[in-house]
Amino acid sequence: MQQHIRWAKQAGINGFIVSWKSMPKLNRRLEQLIELAETENFKLLIIYQGLDFEREPIPVEKVARDLDYFVYRWGNHPAFDLFGRPVVIWSGTWEFSVEEIASVTERFRDRIYILASERNLEGYQRLRHLVDGNAYYWSSVNPDTYPGYEEKLQEMGDAVHADGGLWIAPAAPGFDARLIGGTRVVERKDGETLKREFAAALSSSPDAIGLISWNEFSENSHIEPSEKYGARYLEVLAQIRGLPAPDVGNFDSDAPAATGAGYGLPMIGAMVLLLIASLAAIVWREAYRRKQPVDSGRRNTTDETAADLL
Template identity: 50%
Template sequence: MRLFWALLAALALCLPGSGTGQVGARPAGAPADEVPRPPLLAYYYQWFSSGSWQRAKTDLPLAGAYSSDDARVIDRQIAEAKAAGIDGFIVGWKHGTVNDRRLAKLVAAAEARDFKLAMIYQSLDFHRRPLPVAQVAADFVHFRDHFADSPAMLRVDGRPLTVWSGTWSYSHDDVARVTSPVRGELRVLASEKNVAGYRRISDVTDGNAYYWSSADPETTPGYADKLMDMARAVHADHKIWLAPCAPGFDARLVGGTRPVPRRNGATLAAEYSAALRSSPDAIGLISWNEFSENTHVEPSRDHGDHYLQVLRDLRGVPATVPAENSTAPSRSAHRRSVPESGILPGLWAFVGLVAPMLLITPLAVRRLRAGRPGPAPAGRTRAGTGPERAVSRSPGPSSRRCSRPDREP
């Protein structure tokens, strides 16, 4: 019986989400089924009001012209994201009455649904001008003091993960002035666009999150190689690398000139694959709801929930969404191309291995009492690959215009 219970505990590791929850970079050349998948974090913007949807938008959410203050919308977005294999949001923020209120609502909803959050600080104003260094420094301290203690925050070695968007607009000394007071309690990633930019401030940051939504994996020269080069530089310092991927891009209503076609999901699949090959500590999906640049995967009038289905295939999760959280059926057929993994296969494996033991064990006990050997059940286990609770770093191989996160409409 002791053997039975030991095997039962070991078999529980077959279920996704069990085990330590440590997720790290993909070792070079390791088969996909032998290493944990990196966390998928979607960039998420919380500055929408009903009037926002009338400016620079060619597509609209299926949920309608929502407000980022609507707690029901926030809860539905988290539920849809989780069901699609997204592990957390990287939420755009800077200190202010409205932004603080909305972030507090998002944090509460994430805590309730066991969903993870990171913060990307928006240090450039509406006209792309850098905010004063003193303001940026004060806002990071405010985030640390008012939000960082939440259990919803994604942590790296115990410290909440943050990204500073716009580091390229600040000097090395300015970056140090902002990060030095908080790096003991936060992880602050730069958002540099190339290796030289990262190295310029690598000693005063904790890695790099590259926000590159305007690249076309089919036509941008050296696209995948650039990701590898940047990953090598970051991992050589034993720091954190967030690789980007996007489903497409069209910012012509906000000044862009060259759109990237979605190709019915092929663009997202190609960029996700390139991101994986750069051995990321996490993948930054651009984006959940950046409708001005048309990188959104949130269910929309033009695309339905097609891109959530694409993500389920890429992440290997079941293609089911609870009815109460679904906004509308898919508007396009989508054939599954990636084998499912997730809780259902894990449960079937668990039942298939445990059920015979439930029958064998009583027989074995009777035989042992009678002095006869019984059958010896055996099983194979593997490490769980569920959503992360912390991101661990490990050195590994790594890589035009870098698009900017959505500015307030």
């Protein structure tokens, strides 16, 4: 895990967005990652898995219990303080009713930021007064064939920022659904797809870009060093970020992989977090959040701004 964090930092990555829900094995793995993140001055966000393996919503009582556990155990840990307090992205919010979302967010929004994971403007607007922003997981888009791709991201980013929320825009190096029973393929084009999707995400003025992914081998969106691609996609990302190519040391892309797919973080899936917004923009939006009356659904918080922390 420590080597992964160091590779990521060399490529200009600010943190991992870690897939989690409360299970003994995942809790142990997350605890290990948190300890290493603190040592390496690396940040973490959580993407909470609100859907089960059949893509059905888990009981909202389970969501509340898990977030209660997270806040109690890690809510004040510095690894989660990138935006002043922990950020939890609730995956699958479109499968929950407004009442179910409200029953959870009203309990925790004075201690953590809870972001929706809506896939379009209408979905976000349904929940806009109940959440602190939106993070869009869109790994399968083909920028060559999807009409209005950039405009959709810009529209969503504008709406989230109009509410004073955090907007995490998506980008990916490519996609291949054939290993998970699908047919859709978005070619990587030796880094050109990543460059184009990164530029599209950037055009939406995000607070951060959620790069999909660090180690999602099943949909071929990973950028961690691997047998097939070596360190190519860390090199492309470093180039985008204006940094020298990462030194992956003795990594041998032809050597057998430690996990069978790549040098993965066992049992923890991770997206990549790239902080984008200028400090001035983050301060403005945090100040906007502070001014919102409590009964509007936005918090009236006195937290530190992101500028105080970076």
